[in-house]
Amino acid sequence: DTGVSQDPRHKITKRGQNVTFRCDPISEHNRLYWYRQTLGQGPEFLTYFQNEAQLEKSRLLSDRFSAERPKGSFSTLEIQRTEQGDSAMYLCASSPPGLAPLGQFFGPGTRLTVL
């Protein structure tokens, strides 16, 4: 039984560069979420997919951010023209289908450092 995986685990980039992160959810989970967590804070919601449809985007997700889940399996989160304020841990989570939320299962995160 494999959990949620994320790649890469760490990314260091220079300001202005583009970065892309990947998330592979638990196989039977149809819902996938992206969160951002800065030091000493709780995770903040960025966006949410049900299968391949992106159902909600946070105001935190500026035009420089885009997320996809093309076949309803893995998802990518791209940040264009990175800024130092983008430095954070980016968390992916997935949850199974059903009306009652059983809880979201989180991956290990991708830590982004923008120099």
Added chain:
Amino acid sequence: AQTVTQSQPEMSVQEAETVTLSCTYDTSESDYYLFWYKQPPSRQMILVIRQEAYKQQNATENRFSVNFQKAAKSFSLKISDSQLGDAAMYFCAYTGTASKLTFGTGTRLQVTL
């Protein structure tokens, strides 16, 4: 908008003792779910316990239990027989009709010998 407040930035407990972490929330929704998550240092977030708002019975998972007071919008976590492995950040989280989780700012729990 829903908010989740954790007023204890840090707590400390001796091994084998009991500790209670506080959480309050604000919502106008009638149907919602509450969670406690544990995040050990440099490790991923783990679901500890879940509570449905429509259930009056408090959830229990082994040494972890909650005190859910719906009218007061309070959802505290009790850890009994604390172990060194319980040391972590603990986050209270809420979800209602939207699927996203809204988290509190967390409580760092230290476990001492």
